[in-house]
Amino acid sequence: MRRQDIQLLAQARQGDLRARCEVGRRYLLGVDGFTRHVAAGIDHLRQAAATDPAAAARVLAECLPLHELLAQGQHAALQRAAAAGSATAQLRAAAWQLARRDGLAEARHWLQQAAASATPAAAAAQPALNALDAAPPAQALRAVLQALDAAGEVDGAAVAAQAVAQAREQGDLQALADALNAALAFDAAPEAALPRDIAAAVQLAEGQGRELRGVDAQAIRDALESCAAQGDREAAYTLGRGLSGLPTPGLSAEVFDGQQNMRKGAAFLLRAADAGCDAAWLHLYRLHADHSLSVANPQMARFFLEKAAARGQAEAQRKLGALMLRESAGLAGTEQAIAWLHAAAAQQDAHAATLLQSLVLPVPGSDAEAAWGIAQVRQSDPWLAARLALARAFGLTKLEGLCVDPLDGQRPWGLVVGRNPFIQQVRLSAPRAIPAVSAAAAGALQQAVALYGQRGAAGEGDLRTRSLRQRRLFERLGLDEALYFADASATTLEALRLGSKWAWRARQPLSEALAA
Template sequence: MALARQGDTTALCEVGRRYLLGTDGFPRYLDLGLDYLSHPSLASSVQATMVIADALSLAELARRNLLIVLSTAANAGLVSARLKLGIWRTLTSPDSAEAMSLLVAAADAGCDMAASALVAVRESPSNPGIAILNALLAFPSLEVQQAIVQALATAVRCRDLDFVARVLRQALLLRFESTSELADGVCEALSMLQHRGLSLMTYQSQRVEALLALCVNRGNPAAALLLGRALCGINAASIPSSLLTARRNVRRGSALLLRAADAGYTEAWTLLYRLHANGHGPVANPQMARFFLEKAAEGGSANAQRQLGALLLRSATCLEEAEQGVQWLHMASSVGDPLARQLLSTLLLPCEGSDDEANSAIGAILDEDAWVAYRLRVARDFGLTKVEAINVDVVAGARAWGLVLLTPVPTSKSSIPRVLPGLRPEVLENLRMAVEYFRRSGQTPASSDTGRRQRLQRLRFALERRGIDESLFFVQANSSVLSARRVSSTWAFHSRLKIQAALAD
């Protein structure tokens, strides 16, 4: 100790070795031992490198990111380092040539454990990696099981899917005791692989199910999601349910999915909706299915938002339900869901002409009559008729997702409000600016025939003065066309194909 404090390199290595091993009167204290062996005077010491590689297990070296030390010691000829590095390459490398070379070198230097591994390879040449690892599991001092768990954790941390799949395959095919650490590693690896489209080999489903059940019993919601999905017979992109469990149990699977959903896994709410919406399933329940769909939508699932919006619009009997449906569809569309956007588009009527032409006309009118300019902008953005543009209360009808015609054309058929989504961000920004203008100017909707005639004349004058065709801003539609664009049974009939597409998983 006195020599080590004075910087003697030999003493530093010896003190570090004794702390790492807990021998010759020293307690086992890994951190302190590594501190001695990482002294600046040992920066280029091969001896210190060999002490670390020899004293620490492979799992500990991997956990502490000291595999470069192991590689250096193996290159320097340390037999134990060659054996450990051979095990690591067997676990992590797709090419077994380097691992075999390291094991042969260790065996030639007199390592009995490496020799046993090579004998196992000769007896089982079709799968050398599994043969090597199974043979070395017989030597507890190597801590191969812990190394496998650490390799799986390293693969998950690197997020290399091929690496993860390779180590997972070995972890599930090897014959060793299942532990909570192994179960957690397998669960995390399967969670990473389940939606990545990576083809996996078939394992013994009983063992996988037992590992996931162990995680579930320890309160792991990711395992509850994986096992619950499998028990319900629902396949993931690359993991068939038969890989995780030997037989179905939908009721138990639903209970596990509910546990995962309560823990924050939105996907579980969606799966529960599918199970309970299936009228022929063992847990069919339309009321619960609707509840689960709402929870999934609230959790941010674009598919659930689209499906809920489509359901609400298809069955809407009042303006509130129609608004809720459009709001959910807008949320799904805003994150790129094409089916939600297509369904929303059925509520709009297109104007003629190009946007550039319309923008130029509005710009010419804006300085002279802002009221007309903003009315024209709202009319084109939301596909309004001329009478709708005159009557719409922009301030009261504005929503975060679009516009509601709270003051429709005053006739019996058109008294049903129109719910108009904004399909583009610029449309919603234009609406926000229009709301600010009308709120600031204090101009209220016309409440009499005289007021409506005056507004109509004001619009006509502004357009005729500049020779602007009104079809650039107002749609031409009769009452039957408008009725088909309002949320109603008529709209649902005409849009039934898009509704069916939106309700699909």
């Protein structure tokens, strides 16, 4: 370093305002014997600002490029220099004000001030002001940055990138769209970051329940595809829906208008689903279950539905349960189907609850009256009382109510009445699965399981003994069997055990459950 440079530094350290500003300028520009060091330059100018804020701000705003000013958080210095009459600072302040949706009037004011000045910056200010006046509000940032970039006053691509970052941080969708539109105007836009920014804008729009407008449709599609190829599941999910003709809430319909490609869309949806986007499984099911589409495949559709159900989606659980119940030819299939329907109903799926209810035989009468009778029976025979509570809650026939084994028949979703070895007619003795459609049913089952688990059933005797005890207690207490046991024919019971017959019996709610 030259002697005069060392002397200048010494003067700056001693508090000389002019020396501090000059050292700051040289550090910021890297000229006149000083290596460029932005942090050192800002530090010297901060000390100078204690004596003359306007002078220090002017040096900072004129010597440091706008994008670096913003990166260093020097917004206040930029505004102070513009107010102090620096035409260069006024140009830069105008460009940055346009990145805010409410800064249009202030940006025009600064451009007018710069254009009226007798400085070289006026030559750049007038074209920028003309571009601002000619552009619609959504294109204002793009037009002014292009004009100032062409004049060498700002790095348009870098400033646009700063505007994008600020809009993303603030969650301002429209400002983000304007900034992205501006960034797309420059060939030097950061290729790695811009697609991610566009994809993030799409997700922001969908999260806010709005549409991303003002960004080129082709640029959006290219960005989504680029991000999807890099493992972005949300981008793959959006792209898959758009290419498949499915709704994309964050984008207008024009983005994918005429771009449908079912096979490519299904591939992106599968990529999203495999990456953990659970909602994509259900979309894949719908596409592959539609026989009118080129990707139709019933086996794959079922696989995708099972995947969606396993991920906890109520709609998938309901549809899978309904299909399995319709196809069921025995107890094992029925149990699996009820388990899925029960899971969907637990998520407040009304259609699933309706299908479960169709498997429970109705028992007439008042719940309060039935509860009073059960309480009376419990004083003499707690086992019979438990059976009566189960029979009313689960719609059991008298034979089922007196034969059911609560311990063996308990399931997380309800109750299975096992095969009765004492009944020779197959249609009457076959096992039956019944869901718990209410909290009362689940409570009755838990109480019965607790009772039989602690005290066993040794004192109950065989079926004939239970039946005789029940009849005598009912006669003594004046209870009506119809209040506790369902009345159903062998044909009705068989329809509840066999999927195809149940499907005919419950065809309307079944159709609604599969269509919803």
